[in-house]
Amino acid sequence: MALNMTRRGFLLSAALAQPRRNVLFLVADDLNNALGCYGNKHVKTPNFDKLAARGVLFERAYCQFPLCAPSRASFLSGLRPETTRVLSLDVPTRRHMPDAVMLPELFRKNGYHTSQSGKIFHTGPEHEDPRSWDTMHIDNGKNPPVTEAIRYDTLPKPRNHSMTWMELRTPEEQTPDAIAAAKASESIRHAVRTGRPFFAAVGFRRPHSPYAVPKRYFDLYDPPSLPLPDPASTHPPAARYELPETKPLTAKEQREFLAAYYASVSYADAQAGRIFQTLEELDLWENTVVVLIGDHGYHNGDHAMWHKMTLFETSHRVPFLLYAPDAKGNGRRSKGLVELLDVYPTLAGLCGLTSPRNLEGVNLRPWLDDPARPSKPAAFGMVGRNDDGHESHHNPTYFGKTIRTESWRYTEWDEGRRGAELYDEQKDPGETKNLIGDAAHGPVIQELKQRLRNRQ
Numbered sequence: 001m002a003l004n005m006t007r008r009g010f011l012l013s014a015a016l017a018q019p020r021r022n023v024l025f026l027v028a029d030d031l032n033n034a035l036g037c038y039g040n041k042h043v044k045t046p047n048f049d050k051l052a053a054r055g056v057l058f059e060r061a062y063c064q065f066p067l068c069a070p071s072r073a074s075f076l077s078g079l080r081p082e083t084t085r086v087l088s089l090d091v092p093t094r095r096h097m098p099d100a101v102m103l104p105e106l107f108r109k110n111g112y113h114t115s116q117s118g119k120i121f122h123t124g125p126e127h128e129d130p131r132s133w134d135t136m137h138i139d140n141g142k143n144p145p146v147t148e149a150i151r152y153d154t155l156p157k158p159r160n161h162s163m164t165w166m167e168l169r170t171p172e173e174q175t176p177d178a179i180a181a182a183k184a185s186e187s188i189r190h191a192v193r194t195g196r197p198f199f200a201a202v203g204f205r206r207p208h209s210p211y212a213v214p215k216r217y218f219d220l221y222d223p224p225s226l227p228l229p230d231p232a233s234t235h236p237p238a239a240r241y242e243l244p245e246t247k248p249l250t251a252k253e254q255r256e257f258l259a260a261y262y263a264s265v266s267y268a269d270a271q272a273g274r275i276f277q278t279l280e281e282l283d284l285w286e287n288t289v290v291v292l293i294g295d296h297g298y299h300n301g302d303h304a305m306w307h308k309m310t311l312f313e314t315s316h317r318v319p320f321l322l323y324a325p326d327a328k329g330n331g332r333r334s335k336g337l338v339e340l341l342d343v344y345p346t347l348a349g350l351c352g353l354t355s356p357r358n359l360e361g362v363n364l365r366p367w368l369d370d371p372a373r374p375s376k377p378a379a380f381g382m383v384g385r386n387d388d389g390h391e392s393h394h395n396p397t398y399f400g401k402t403i404r405t406e407s408w409r410y411t412e413w414d415e416g417r418r419g420a421e422l423y424d425e426q427k428d429p430g431e432t433k434n435l436i437g438d439a440a441h442g443p444v445i446q447e448l449k450q451r452l453r454n455r456q
Contacts, residue, residue: 020197021325021351022288023107024188024275027201028268029068029119029208030308031294033319035265042227043262044220047273048321051292054285055323056368057333062379062404063340066296066308066315067393069093069122071340075293076103076121076129078344078359080380080455087384090394092126101356103344104132107199110353115187118180119203137183141176142205144168144212151215153260155253160243160389161307165211165260172214177204181271185278192282197351204271207264207298217263217270223255226262229301233312234434236419238400239411241309243389254301261300286325289350293340294318302430309383309393311402311411311421312431316381324350327368334367336375337404379404380455385413403452410448422448 034040037052038059064074065081073086073093077100081087085096094100101109108114108131115135121127123142130136146152148170155163172178184202191198206213228251249257272292279285297315299305308315318340323330341361348355349363366373380403384396398414409431411421422438422445423431435441 019287020112022188022191022197022284023112023199023347023351024184024279024288024290025104025120025199025201025347026204026272026275026290026292027072027120028204028265028292028294029206030296030298031204031207031265031268031319032298032300032314033294033317034262034300035319037321038319042221044266045269047269047276048292048319051272051276051290051321051323053331055290055321055331056327056329056371058320058322058338058367059333059335060375060379060404061293061318061320061338061340062316062381063294063296063318064381066310066381066383068295069127071295072120072122075295075340075343078103078341078355078361080341080360081382083360087399088394088396089122093121093129102129102132103347104199104201105129106348106353106355107351108132108134111196112199113187113191113194113196114199115184115191115201117183117187117200117202118177119205120201135187137180139176139180139205141179142208143210144170144175149212153256154210155249155257156247159246160241160392162209163257163306164209165257165263166213167215167218168212170214172216175214175267177206177268177271178274180204181274184275188275188278188282188284192284200275202272202275204268206268207261211260211264213264213267217267218259220266221259221262223252223259226255226258228254229258230430230432231301231304233303233430233432235303235421236413236434238385238413238418239310239312239421240303240305241307241389241392242305248304249301249306257306258300261298288325289347290321290323291343291347292319292321293343295340311381311383311400311409313404313409313425313429316379316402316404322346322364322368324365324368327365329368329371332371334371334375336367336371336373337379337406338364338367338376339379375406377405377456378451380452385418401452403448405448405451408444408448410445410452412449412452416449420445
């Protein structure tokens with residue numbers, strides 16, 4: 001090796017010397033488990049469903065914080081929110097972890113061409129991480145102009161989140177997620193031309209509100225035919241993330257909201273399909289790891305809520321599809337508990353890279369080869385609260401924390417000072433009956449309380 005060759009140059013030479021696995025990393029904003037492959041009979045997601053059939057579908061995967069910035073800082077660093085200290089939308093990604101090696105940064109350090117298309121880290125320069133990427137395409141298309149709408153609807157405030165949908169006349173190729181898909185395909189083709197392995201990260205804006213997608217995706221759904229969600233539940237006030245003065249939705253508004261959300265999911269699915277077609281055209285499936293996740297779940301009327309920011313199953317649970325070319329479990333489903341925290345060590349391991357020693361997740365390769373193996377003992381999550389409901393996602397003053405095991409979910413608010421919850425996930429998967437006051441469950445509560453505090 002020439003004496004003046006840099007370490008980066010050496011790594012690149014090594015990468016060129018032998019084929020290395022590529023990675024296509026897809027993140028959809030506010031995507032819950034309302035996908036065909038997860039059993040939803042109404043939503044149309046043919047491309048996500050094909051990915052699930054090709055790889056391993058994790059039925060019970062959980063985010064670490066059901067809010068964009070904290071969740072993304074966690075799974076991109078491989079560290080829990082308590083470690084990253086990114087606990088709101090207003091804390092910059094690296095404020096408390098300037099030396100952390102982020103997931104794409106690890107691949108870049110190992111000679112990969114890394115590209116960002118769309119929203120991967122949270123939006124805004126204080127959240128972005130330029131040192132992770134060779135190329136960055138950051139869109140500004142979250143809120144298209146109302147002039148592009150054939151139809152525009154919004155539900156009235158007071159609310160602590162937006163409920164708006166727009167049927168767009170905009171040509172699909174000019175919409176933000178279609179542009180992100182095109183940019184990702186360009187970066188993949190560039191990496192192939194230059195002989196480098198790639199880590200292509202694509203962040204879809206949808207189905208995040210406003211549900212602004214071309215009209216043809218709205219045409220896939222007939223609102224009156226959609227079933228109404230079940231709002232029944234019992235829980236302490238801190239568990240709820242809707243302002244108390246918010247007016248309940250009518251049945252018509254609920255169905256229109258669901259149709260708009262599903263239209264946005266189908267739109268994101270179609271953009272993923274564009275990138276999958278690029279892999280097909282370049283004959284890359286046999287050497288590319290593909291992963292799809294949502295950054296957190298999302299309520300669509302269950303518990304009479306229409307947002308994230310809770311520790312119920314619908315907000316804590318996420319879709320997680322992973323295809324690795326030689327995994328023995330491809331085409332099967334894993335029922336074991338996993339966390340988004342596990343994405344980092346898994347992708348690094350599948351590509352033969354050495355992860356930082358401080359990662360707090362596990363490599364899921366054993367589950368990719370044997371999806372039926374016993375799961376992790378528990379999944380954990382947390383979320384912020386402020387007595388001023390408008391400020392919970394900006395300035396939390398206390399937190400809720402939850403542990404999800406095979407059979408139970410136990411949640412404490414402000415270390416129990418503002419209430420607690422216990423749900424039997426076998427008998428009550430909708431988490432409608434809080435058992436915290438049932439003396440017969442005292443031993444279970446004490447065990448889960450201790451495990452929650454020790455994260456075991």
